[in-house]
Amino acid sequence: MKVVKFGGSSLASGKQLEKVMNIIKADSDRRIVIVSAPGKRNADDSKVTDQLIAFAKAVIAGDPYESIQASILSRYQEIADELNIQSDVMEKIHTHFRKLLATSFRSPALLEDAFKASGEDNHAKLIAAYFNESGLPARYVSPKEAGIYVTSQPGNASILPESYNYLFHLRDNEEVLVIPGFFGYNENEEIITFSRGGSDITGAIVANGVKAELYENFTDVDAIYAANPNHIDNPEKIYHLTYSEMRELSYSGFSVFHDEALQPAFSASVPVHVKNTNRPDGKGTLITRTRPKTNRILSGIASSSGFASIHITKYLMNREVGFIRKLAQIFEELGLSIEHIPSGVDDMTIVMRRNQLTPGKQAALLYRLQNELKADDVHMEANLCLIMLVGEGMVASVGTTARATQALADAGINLNMITQGSSEISIMFGIEEEKEATAVKVIYDAFFNE
Template identity: 55%
Template sequence: MDALKATGEDSLAKVLNAYLQSLGFNATYLNPRDAGIVVSDTPGSAQILEESYKNLYKLRDREEIVVIPGFFGYSKSGKLITFSRGGSDITGSIVAAGVKADLYENFTDVDSVFCVNPTIVDNPKEITTLTYKEMRELSYAGFSVFHDEALIPAFKANIPVCIKNTNNPTGIGTIIVSKKEPQLNPVVGIASDTGFISIYVSKYLMNRELGFGRKLLTILENEGISFEHTPSGIDDISVIIRESSLTKEKEERIIARIKEELDPDYVSVERDLALIMVVGEGMDSTLGLADKATHAFNKAQVNIEMMNQGSSEVSMMFGIKSDKVNDAVKSLYEIFFG
């Protein structure tokens, strides 16, 4: 199946190579196997192996244009294995890291990264500079312009990434770097995503019970479910998970185990949740941002179901009902960028 899925990318690379040659360029098509891209044997979710970078470095001094198809590599046994969906971004980042490039340019269908989803807010402001951390937060919460896993090779190699428009290659685009100068408004973007569920557990004196959180997460782990966030208080905790990962059967087993093994006072499941992320490095040194955000929700008459802010303060997470997402995002945009 992976070999079939990779056909499109492979064929396109061959067509591009032939086109470049027809224009008189010295171009060469190079299959990922010949380029030395070695990946784990996990179909549909390949992970790059370290030896790939040494293999790719050998391409650095080649004088011709090398065209490598994205989206797939080869396992040590020689089997074609694809990355996750959108994995061509990952291949580009891997190759850039392998040859120790000065810059990785990623071409897409927009001029740059917008500070908010343009399908929600008309003509939103463009972002000229982002840090890797900021882009990771935005990608996680719905910004699909760049694959979040593609940041890893570039980040580790400290290679700037420039996102540009294929149809407007002379545009400035958005540059992603390790560090940037402090901004007057540290908020760079507002992202949103739907399809979440919250498992809420309450127990008096929970904070004194050794290992309560670990036991709760172990129950989820046993069911093969990863969590997104865990907002908590001294006597309660919510675990946010993707709705798509929780079948009715799994939900029943999880709730039964929580009641049996943790003896909570109360446990419930809340559906149809959306997460909104207000993102920006430097928020930790700027007063009043949380107040501005809650004011925006209040102005839009949107109730905040939960909120969470990591210690790094790169983002603030707000959980709301899914049908209120657009109203909330528009209000937040007006507060921070209007």
């Protein structure tokens, strides 16, 4: 059995859905399909999920929403018309939104999650109807029926361990099952979504639960590239990665695959194959526990902006018992997460995602760090970009860091921070955001264009 997930661009139009159906028909082992909401058809188009978020916010604020709702419904209608779908699926979609608007939610966050999830949910119903009318026996399965139960953090759900046992029953079906991605149900049977792009997570969870032989993730690129094509012209394709390498690259900016989606597949040793919906016979990128060794030191170079660094200096910090605990408690009480903590003897840097900080929360954080830790100095740098060098080949190589830092030095790029993971398969540099594209290019040239 193979679990197959299709992203929004793969499902954006009737023409794309025809490709999807042909992919499923081409392999009888492809028996469970996880779908996203319709994505962009072109650069100027809107994703249905973005429209649904605007719809929810308008409802919460009491603003007019009719035009947004009409635009969303027209996207599904256009796909149905393009495929000449004759079933009553569009009436079901209209009914879904009427019920959604009539529902009373316990909080605005739960309302927004329910609205966002309707993008995948309604598309799954439409796709199942299309498959059936095209001679491919299929059935829509809701996450509740499948057994996808999650924690109660709106917009940031985590799967409950017992869900993996519930999901195993999906193996017993002969027809193709179409399951909406991106959301599950909590213990109160309320809809809770994963973080944005979470259909990848649903696919990996289902692949784990049914003990699939392969999890195929179809998107709009031929393979995962060694660097961002926006920064590098024609970067090399990566045809084989380990779970650990992909996890590091996804975290650091590779948007092809959600950074939380690998763990469910990894824990069940399910191989992941990233492929192109528009060229399904291509080689793609295989992600497994181990991979054959190559001459390449690095597998990829990723970058991600939007970070802030908070520098704390205090004499004899290293001898103060409980210093880290007090610091972490301040972050916890303010509802802030920490990404990295490189440190010295008398100083420490806290790296965090900048989008967590409102002006008020930033002021409270800096004040509390200064006063409660009795620090000599606390200051923040807001425009930090993280560059991640990733590769299993670094474990047995000498001089990787020197090679990369020399390339940055020759380009006049100053390092704000440097750290290496304990696994030795990644090195991370912190630089100014405005230098991101140049930094990626010079490091890529140093390792891939020797």
